[in-house]
Amino acid sequence: MxxxxxxxxxxxxxxxxxxxxxxxxxxxxxxxxxxxxxxxxxxxxxxxxxxxxxxxxxxxxxxxxxxxxxxxxxxxxxxxxxxxxxxxxxxPTEREMKLQRYIQSLHEDLQVAHESKVSLQEALVEANKQV
Structure with missing residues (x-):
């Protein structure tokens, strides 16, 4: 099979x-x-x-x-x-390897976006404390 x-x-x-x-x-x-x-x-x-x-x-x-x-x-x-x-x-075939690299880059982009969101939230909290 x-x-x-x-x-x-x-x-x-x-x-x-x-x-x-x-x-x-x-x-x-x-x-x-x-x-x-x-x-x-x-x-x-x-x-x-x-x-x-x-x-x-x-x-x-x-x-x-x-x-x-x-x-x-x-x-x-x-x-x-x-x-x-x-x-x-x-x-794995070349196509599968390309897909795996693409998935990995999406994970990395998601991690960067998450870290940016956290740092933006922290900055907003700090700004609200100072007001």
Whole structure:
């Protein structure tokens, strides 16, 4: 599982829409909601390919979520995800380094602004004492 992978989690929904005649030639949609707990939650794994398109890797429903295979697959993904995050931390890209420097400069600017505010407040307090 790479950073180019996402899981789409779907909870609930409805299967089909039937049209109910309410008279006068009018029909209203009547949805049949999903109540089967095995189908209430689905996880769809999407991977962004080098060709620039999303590919469905796997689809898991409620039955799969409680299975041993799913638990093993999730643990494998979790370990792989941790590995990718470690790589990003150890070997940041140039863009990430620029962002980090920008964030640091914003922190420094904020600190200077805070110190100026404190010194201005102190000066006002001193001026009020002298009056």
């Amino acid at each position: 790479s950073p180019h992978c996402v899981w789409l989690v779907i909870v609930g929904g409805y299967e089909e829409t039937k049209w109910k005649d309410v008279g006068g030639g009018k029909k209203v949609p009547m949805a049949k909601y999903i109540t089967d707990t095995n189908r209430l939650i689905m996880i769809i794994e999407l991977v962004y390919s080098e060709a620039g398109e999303w590919i469905v890797q796997s689809v898991l429903d409620g039955n799969d979520l409680t299975s041993k295979n799913y638990q093993e697959k999730y643990q494998l993904y979790s370990k792989t995800r941790t590995w990718w995050m470690d790589q990003l931390i150890e070997y």
